[in-house]
Amino acid sequence: MSIASKYDASQVEDKWYRYWMEHNFFHSTPDNREPYTIVIPPPNVTGVLHMGHMLNNTIQDVLIRRARLLGKNACWVPGTDHASIATEAKVVAKLADQGIKKSDLTREEFLKHAYEWKDEYGGVILEQLKKLGASCDWDRTAFTMDPHMNESVIKTFVDLYNKGLIYRGYRMVNWDPEAKTTLSDEEVIHIEKQGLLYYINYKIEGSEDTLTIATTRPETIFGDTAICINPNDERFTHLKGKKAIVPISGRVIPIIEDDYVDVEFGTGCLKVTPAHDENDKVLGDKHNLEVIDIFNEDASLNSFGLHYEGQDRFECRKNIKTELEESGVLIKTENHINKVGTSERTKAVIEPRLSDQWFLKMEDLVKPAITSVLETGDVKLFPKKFENTYRHWMENIRDWNISRQLWWGQQIPAYYFGDGKEDFVVAETIEDAVTLSRKRTGNETLTAADLRQDEDALDTWFSSWLWPMSVFDGVRNPENEEFKYYYPTNDLVTGPDILFFWVARMIIAGYEYTDKRPFENVYLTGLVRDKQRRKMSKSLGNSPDALKLIEAYGADGVRVGLLLSSAAGNDLMFDEDLCNQGKGFVNKIWNAFRLIKGWDVSDTIKQPESSKKGLEWYNARFQQTLIEIEDHFSKYRISDALMATYKLIWDDFCSWLLEIAKPAYQQPMDRTTYNAIIEALENNLRILHPFAPFATEEIWQTIADRTPEEALIINRWPEQGVVNAQIIADFDYASQVVSGIRTIRKSKNIAFKDQIELHVVSNENASSDFDTIIAKLGNVSEIAFAKAPLEGALSFRVKSNEYFIPLAGAIDVEAEVAKIEEELKYTKGFLMSVSKKLSNERFVNNAPENVVSIERQKMADAEAKIEALEKRLSSLK
């Protein structure tokens, strides 16, 4: 059989993915094994796969595949969320292309379009995950607006309302004029923007005097209902009790006093616009000011804006500047940097706006979520540094605005039976609402037709915070078998950017509804950045096309590349070279397999000693690495686990073991060694499988014909044995001897095919177990023991052992002397520092015993080496 010298992922990956799917290996049903569960952070239906998804889904797949190999019942639940704002915007835009306005549609008609859109595009990202190799249980694919998920959300809302935790309030909220909806505080991103500070004169009523205010938003003067000064500000005592006249509108407003005003800032006179500023609203409430809302829902001016009616706020700002200038009341403008709230989704500048919204009281709900993460460790964050951020948010939490003025999402189950603000009931179904309304009103003739459901939908996160429960139907049926089996889930892998949006809220919901954590460990990945350290994002266009990367490097290559340099929680500077390295690694093990497969095997020859010893050593190294990997995984140091695997396979297996075992050209190999090498390769495939699932399965299945039950994906993780540390140390010593030989060959241009002799003056009592290996790898005809240094030979030393390679002629005594003198100098310096340490009484008395004895050993080693070097030197002179 001929095997390609280059591994071609494109020929392999789809084949095995199909095979795994056909045999249902990703599917999980409850049984008596220990469950291991992950729920995917549901990507939103408008999304396409980007680097962040690639990273965190690769990590999840590594964890799931490893759990599967460890014999656990691994269940990875995939799905998507409905992303109300983003999706509604897409659907509105698509309809606009077809000449349809949302306002011309009924809610039902709009939702029909939205579902059509979702059915067409909503699954794209999940299909892309398959290319990456994600072994999700696709039969369980969930969507936050599936009927049973909707029911769970509504049930939760009603329950929280009945507990008195949800209330309706008239508040200043964050209004996104583009999406025409409110946002929660978490959805607002503050960005520094260069703006202007406008200084504007207001006339004082009944006098020719003026006062000057400073504002960043001159267009809001139409909403001014007071001027506020600090009562202690002596500059303005003459203004007390007077009234001011707003420019343009000519409205007369009171001058009020409040020490909220900062004397230092601006002019010391503050215009108060209660409808359009949170702090002004507070002032307004305190001083009983009128509230004038000057904006429409798209942030254009309404009739209070007079001749600016209909203009956008920013357009108006420009125009009003001109008018104020012309009328001479605009004194000056200054550059001013201020932080402006923008919408996370639409990037629109947020407009503070007063309106009726639904809120969830957070104060008591967060308590178990604080205790579990910060005190009991019931839920653990990796890396730990996020605990501080978490604490800060949790301890300063504000009530959550959960209503959105959108149609795409779960409609709020509040039903109005009258025009009063309090004339509503909250119920899971319209039937219940009717019953409740009859009770409230005493009107027994009331029917569903008399009720009007609240127009608003719920925040998408109000669905996804239930995710770990609702995907197993645990909200509606907490006693169902699956929920009891899979919940609490084990690990959650996500980006730190949704720590509050999602992770914290899931923890809150988990404890509120099950009294249990929703998951045990939260692994927060870093952000993927480009080489200029910019965050990769769709809007910057600096994210490489995920599928093209997979095409170019193979899914395995991309997975390995991404993981190699992504320590937990640290940002990842993405560079395509990493994928290339991943691809190179896959190719390396492929070629190792090719080499092994190409050997002729003979049953009649005996196993060479070198192979036997080499295998003993490799097995010890393998066991040692297994422990290391285990330790890395336990700390979520995925990249370290991969690097340990990488080095084991590349350095120990390929560079050492295969070179040791390799038979001479066109010679066969003994059966014992061959079988052992295959076994070692299979073990390597087992531990590499989570990182590079496709290539490992391909090699696994090519090694031998396997039944589906024997597929690698459902095979077993190698068993942990005892590590023989001595053999590893002895081999390490031998490898230094090999390295010494190579260095000399290199420096003297002795070709490898030319055999050499090696003479040893043994001072070290080193093990001779690996002499056959030294002979083979150094192409040494004979290892001879000598009592004294050899004349006319090149030399090197390992510890205090001296090695000589006789070389006819061409020995440069002077160079040899210089080399030895340098080694001597270094070793003496080293000895000095060690003996200085040991002669320090306080060190010997205070340092732990083992540290002192290590230092003693170092001193003895150095002394022995110096002695050998000096002997050698005198023999040369």
Place this chain on the structure above:
RNA sequence: GCGUCAUUAACUCAGUUGGUUCAGAGUGUUACCUUGACAGGGUAGAAGUCACUGGUUCGAAUCCAGUAUGACGCACCA
């Protein structure tokens, strides 16, 4: 403004209770090596004042304080 985290080789990063020849890895780079697994390879080498300044200690990349730079989070004064 407050807080958190970072700063180690040309690049990306490890360094896990302060103590091995502890100053590391991978990539890159330099020199040499291609009939026989792999040039996506091999062998050997070079490369760092562990940001800076002090302190604690027998001993500091590691602990403490301050400074600088950067990232992130939170709150903001119009």
